[in-house]
Amino acid sequence: MNNVLTKELCLSNIQNLTEKMLLDLLEDEKYSVIITDEQHLKEEKEVCWQRRKATLQRVVHKTTISIRHKREKISARLEIGTVNVEERVFSQCDLYISYTKKNIEQVEKFLGEVLKKSIFVLVEPNIWERASQLAGYYQPLISLRYQRDDIKTALDTHLFWQIFLINQGWVDFLCKPLERITLRQLRVKLRRLRSCLAFFKPVLEQPQASLWQTELRRQGEELSLLRELDVALMAIEKFSANTTQEELAQEYLAKILSQARAIEAKRVKQKMQLATLTFTFARLIMWLSDEPLTASCERYGLESFFRRRIREWSKNIISLTQRYPDFSDVEKMHKIRIKVKKFRYVMMSFPEINHNTNTMLRRLKKLQDMLGFLHDEYINKELAQRIMQADGSKTSLKQTVFCGWESAKTAEALAIVPDLWEDFCEDLELWRDTI
Known part of the structure; x- marks a missing residue:
């Protein structure tokens, strides 16, 4: 049929x-x-x-x-x-x-x-x-294509509209590549769709599903340097210069970063052609519309699949404490940040499982924001090192500005992250027992 x-x-x-x-x-x-x-x-x-x-x-x-x-x-x-x-x-x-x-x-x-x-x-x-x-x-649950207890219609209902948004997001970005907000929104949409695809991974045919994940990751990576430059520019804009030297260094850095951003935006605009992107998303929709589900999915009802899958994800999130116990390790903390962000995207995207989650999600958002802040600070310092290595002039001035970036807040954030993590995990375990 x-x-x-x-x-x-x-x-x-x-x-x-x-x-x-x-x-x-x-x-x-x-x-x-x-x-x-x-x-x-x-x-x-x-x-x-x-x-x-x-x-x-x-x-x-x-x-x-x-x-x-x-x-x-x-x-x-x-x-x-x-x-x-x-x-x-x-x-x-x-x-x-x-x-x-x-x-x-x-x-x-x-x-x-x-x-x-x-x-x-x-x-x-x-x-x-x-x-x-x-x-x-x-509202996906009142969509005409959505059918209760049918994994295939849930897959289409939850993913198609996100694909349309991403395609339009590329239109908006390519029209105005210098706008920070369009870039940020596009990256969020790409990450959210990747998270939702990962959630359905056990019932999706391989290797096709993994290949689509790779394509979405590739698109996000094309935008990553632009985002890093935006974060650095926003940090410079918030920095309050106390001396003329610091003010000059601030202006100098802003000029370098703005020039780098303009060059990178031009590169991305030339490489990421809208016709190719739209064609790619059309192929993704046709794949999802066809028969992307494994034979094993027949043993799942929609409700049982969502319940079982989110319990697995919750367990994996809680186990991160054993896998990455050292919150002062930037690389390990970044891995936690990515997994936490993916979990939150899934919770916010699927109303089937988003019940009685207000307290947990508030704590999750606070934790995610703090981890994001620490990651941005780390990226800023890495970027500063690259700039200083590339240009020996005014190195001391640049060092002054970069070292002054939110240093007190960074120390404070590192101190409270373990407590935020513990509070979130406690709420997550309590919520998981109610599923």
């Missing part, structure tokens, strides 16, 4: 091309386009919008098309129109591409050609659910 099940990708054209322009774009020497049906519709429906119900109205022109190449045929649809909800109006300029397990390879080839010609981004095919996602208040 899965062989004939038809699914859809939806690509929104950022340039808001007209229908004729899109049709012209789709047709070339390789592909011919035949219009098979047209409809002009006015629709409205109640949707969840910013924590309340609202009426979404849509005026849309739907054009069903058949895309042909030799003996191959791909079904597609254009939807051009406007959507109005709560006095907010946004345009719809979408290309829907239908695919089955049998023609995924043909669809990928066609998609690769289309993405070379105009700027597209993946979006939620269901316009009603897309509205909730745009409002920033998407």
